[in-house]
Amino acid sequence: MTDMVISRRQQWRVLLPVGLAIVLSLSGDLTLYTVLPAYAPALGLGLSTVGVLLSANRLVRLVSNSAVGLLLDRWGRRRLFVLGMGLGTLSTIGYVVSQQFWFFLTSRLLWGVSWSLINVGAYAMLVDTTHETDRGWSFGVLQVFIFVGMAVNPLLGGVLTDWLNFQSALAICAALTGLGFVIAWLALPETMVQRCPPHAVHRRRPADAIRWLISQRHLLAIDYLALLTDFAGDGIVLSTLSLYLKRQYSDTISLDGLALRVASMGGALLALRALISAGISPFAGRLSDQKHSRWTAIGWGLVIGVAGMTGLVWASNSWKLLLSVVLISLSGGVLRTVLPALMGDMADEAHRGAASGGLATAGDIGSAAAPLIAYTLLAVMSLQSVYLLSAISMASGLVVVWLVGKHNIGTRLNRAYTE
Incomplete structure (x- = not known):
């Protein structure tokens, strides 16, 4: 439990970079959900294959979410969140580099791990920087960022694909995710307060x-x-x-x-x-x-x-x-x-x-x-x-x-x- 009062300004120092990074990170994933089913034949992908690709990231998160949660308690929040943004950028670049099934699948699995680092890391950081008397408001603001990303990114991805093409649209999405990585790297503070020696933290067993x-x-x-x-x-x-x-x-x-x-x-x-x-x-x-x-x-x-x-x-x-x-x-x-x-x-x-x-x-x-x-x-x-x-x-x-x-x-x- 947080035992010190954290000002609203300090909370925004975490909420704003986290929220902006999340909105930008969702651009590639939601663009795929919007346009991949329609472009699958042109890419040589069957509809059943599209189903596998769009669900692969969720399946890997069934394992990666818990693993990331354990790592956050050992290694802190900031570095893992920033790592997630970096992996998200790489996964979106992967969609641009090759549309071969196995390469595409690897990129989707990488995105699943990336989203675990981003999403679970964001939850942990908000808990760190809030108290029971303002935690609900903070998570409400985070949800605004997420829902805005869910509303804007599919539209943006669809328009870019129609205006340019599939690969160019995803290249722009990769650049947007990369911008989110830069924002997190430059603006996001560490929120985990270490109250015991580092060697004691690393001796904690996952079990x-x-x-x-x-x-x-x-x-x-x-x-x-x-x-x-x-x-x-x-x-x-x-x-x-x-x-x-x-x-x-x-x-x-x-x-x-x-x-x-x-x-x-x-x-x-x-x-x-x-x-x-x-x-x-x-x-x-x-x-x-x-x-x-x-x-x-x-x-x-x-x-x-x-x-x-x-x-x-x-x-x-x-x-x-x-x-x-x-x-x-x-x-x-x-x-x-x-x-x-x-x-x-x-x-x-x-x-x-x-x-x-x-x-x-x-x-x-x-x-x-x-x-x-x-x-x-x-x-x-x-x-x-x-x-x-x-x-x-x-x-x-x-x-x-x-x-x-x-x-x-x-x-x-x-x-x-x-x-």
Whole structure:
């Protein structure tokens, strides 16, 4: 736990370079998601191969997140975050150098390791530089950067590819990621406070950190909720939204006389999701700081998410569909902000990296499993039934909140105020 007051100016010294670096680092990855399926035939890649390439980075993170978390507790934060930005630049350059499958796959795996270093490192640094009374706001601001990156980079990558070509667009993305590397290298301070001799830190065994993490039922509960958020709230909806629109509305959707094609509507809904989540994140984080009740905020986030998922089951017109997407977006913004803040409240100083790695791994398990499970279930049931099962799975999180968080974090915060 941070036992000294850190000014808002000091927090911005970390938040600003971290946030800018993350936005720039996402340019290559999100450009691939946007244009690779369309350009695959020209590159000699089949659609099944594209699926492997786009999922490879997530699969490697199931291992690299936890490993990075352990290294952060041993080696500090700054050097590993900067290393992640450097590897991200190299991976994007790899897309430009060669489109041969194995070279491309190696670059995607390298990006997976890079994102672990960036994402888990960012979580650990924010926990280092915040207190329980302002941690939610800080994570909310970080989510704004992430959601802005998710909204802007696909559009930028698509426009650059249409204006120039596939390789030139990715070369520009590599330059942008390289700019993020320079920003992190020049502006980012070390945030880990060393309270014991270096030789004692390096004697810590990974097995001890893993045993500690498994013994923390509050952290395990938070990890489960993160898995639900990325599985039901984001993974299922994001991977099936275009299919849902196609099945419900064929080729055209009408909103009060305004006709939109399915592809345009799908893109508009995803952009709207990012903007809504970005808008609610700092507000939700700040509210959880002020009310001293992150568990309550998480509970409401789950309720809103269940309502949105259930709404998709019975969305009989385009306005009900829009309302459901808005609710799911609000839920995602709340949960993605408050869950890591609560993780930071619960993790002790010696294990912040390990706790951050565990949270990131749980989320990646959910997002990686969602498309596979959804499309497997679609062979035996309707899409509405899949959404209903997703709503039920998210509702299970409310049981966890009640069992684990019913005593609330307020007692812990009250103790912090008197220290």
